[in-house]
Amino acid sequence: MSPQEVAQEPAHTPRRSKITPERAQEFYAAVLDMLRESGYEALTMEGVAARTRCGKSTLYRQWGSKPELVVAALHGTRQALLPHIDTGSLAGDLREAARSIGAGSGRDTPLVHALSHAALQSPELLCALREVLIAPGLAAIDAMVRRGVERGEIRPDNPAAEFVSAQLLGVMRARPLLEGKNADEAYLTRFVENAILPSLGLSAPAH
Amino acid sequence: MSPQEVAQEPAHTPRRSKITPERAQEFYAAVLDMLRESGYEALTMEGVAARTRCGKSTLYRQWGSKPELVVAALHGTRQALLPHIDTGSLAGDLREAARSIGAGSGRDTPLVHALSHAALQSPELLCALREVLIAPGLAAIDAMVRRGVERGEIRPDNPAAEFVSAQLLGVMRARPLLEGKNADEAYLTRFVENAILPSLGLSAPAH
DNA sequence: GCGTATCGGTACACTGGCGTATCGAAGGAC
DNA sequence: GTCCTTCGATACGCCAGTGTACCGATACGC
Structure with missing residues (x-):
């Protein structure tokens, strides 16, 4: 919860986290990429940290655990996969x-x-x-x-x-x-x- | 390979294994059940041993490793899931x-x-x-x-x-x-x- | 019956990942 | 410029699972 608020508010309340929204998107993209490549069980926090060049501590500070990180990654990269389609028939x-x-x-x-x-x-x-x-x-x-x-x-x-x-x-x-x-x-x-x-x-x- | 030969040949060559074909089916059934319940990653050799009341050593002696056991369980329980269907239309x-x-x-x-x-x-x-x-x-x-x-x-x-x-x-x-x-x-x-x-x-x- | 090899069971190293603690460094707030 | 918090990085304890080694017991071949 808290991490998303922080990461998704550009500025507004005195932001504590140094993770910019762009940086958060990098994390999310890495998580989803690794999910696609190797699946959920094989996804490791260490792997995410290595790929995004950050410390494990950052991941645990921001997201608490692996399932929460994955959930956040899903929610944080919501993209309309079926964009408005209305051709008339x-x-x-x-x-x-x-x-x-x-x-x-x-x-x-x-x-x-x-x-x-x-x-x-x-x-x-x-x-x-x-x-x-x-x-x-x-x-x-x-x-x-x-x-x-x-x-x-x-x-x-x-x-x-x-x-x-x-x-x-x-x-x-x-x-x-x-x-x-x-x-x-x-x-x-x-x-x-x-x-x-x-x-x-x-x-x-x-x- | 070798375990299936042994388990599936009723008798013929001086069989070394004491695992009867019926016993092998119990192993296979347990493996498939646990796969259905918890998936491949969560399937553990210890779990199989516990459920079938055998020692881990038996599993490793007979099948060598977890992937081999799973493959053997699949092949060993071949059952026509779509039995001969031919209704005429x-x-x-x-x-x-x-x-x-x-x-x-x-x-x-x-x-x-x-x-x-x-x-x-x-x-x-x-x-x-x-x-x-x-x-x-x-x-x-x-x-x-x-x-x-x-x-x-x-x-x-x-x-x-x-x-x-x-x-x-x-x-x-x-x-x-x-x-x-x-x-x-x-x-x-x-x-x-x-x-x-x-x-x-x-x-x-x-x- | 006797020998033998496998059985079931346990104990053991070894690996790998999780989550925590700790550290110097860096960057923003004021 | 100073303070303070978070960052990246590493080291650590912990747990779970793999695969091996060893054990007494048991059942089969002969």
Whole structure:
């Protein structure tokens, strides 16, 4: 708690910490990079200290412990992974979402991958993971579907609607395991075009 | 290597090990259980020894190290998770697969979950994971699709066909993260019915 | 039955990470 | 310019897990 306040307030209250917000971002970036590379368990405070060229004491002074540091890193680097998408049609939105997710897949997929198991042991971590990586994507996709309903493109009770987000995020996580490569833009675009849209009844199956 | 030979050959060569095949299965079951519960990193040789009421020395004598034990446990408990499914139609096969996967989801999903990250660091583990848990499911589903093509239910170039397995396995892994509960039989069945089949053009979208 | 090798159990070094304590140095407040 | 706090760095104690060594007991081969 206290560290974020300190690190995120540019100036205002007589700031005690010498960690500038930019410096904090360096810490956070290092943490997330190391998470992506080696996972949560292999992430060590010593490693973070070495990579950021600071003392362990600084890390413990500011964040208290490894789980808190990781949670702070997640929250501190919130970046809209699905930026405002509103193309005017559900199909367009989903295509654009596939593009956007695919473009960022090298960044977010490994993160989710690295944290998804560790999160089961720690409620705080699970909460941060959902809040930062899962919920925004989920909300964005659900919003697209909702707008699609409002525009009358699909019916409110379209039975495939509830699966759209699970399909997108699921396939994104499944492909590395199945085929050994990340779900990139091209793959996700094909997926939306050939699987999701037809399931919603939004494009005539090509046969 | 040597331990499996010993444990899996009932008799034949003057067996040195006193570990009967049944006893070996107990070890393997304990390992997989603990993997499901706590993940790969948290699995300790001491824990396995304690749960199976054996000495650590036995584990090290037989399997050499923790990664080897895990690999052996995977290979040693090969069980067809998708038993021969052949209902005569692709839709029937997929519905049956959903049922079967859903019924076993409490068993296999956590395993994949626990190993999928650890596998990225160890080629042997990745290989075993694919061979035992991924490939059989993949092959089974692809076989269904292939039979569907041969029967003429879908065209060979059906663009949604390539995504069937990724969707099933992906959704199975995504739901715990999205909704906090396992993809059970009911959910997967609805998913197949309302998303996969329509995407294949196998059921008229309900609207 | 007897020898032998493995079993289960414990004790032991060794490693590596966590978190704390302590230190000189540096930079901002005033 | 002085004071004071935090910084970076290092050393330390502690704990947990790995893998080895050793033990008496036990069950199998013959």
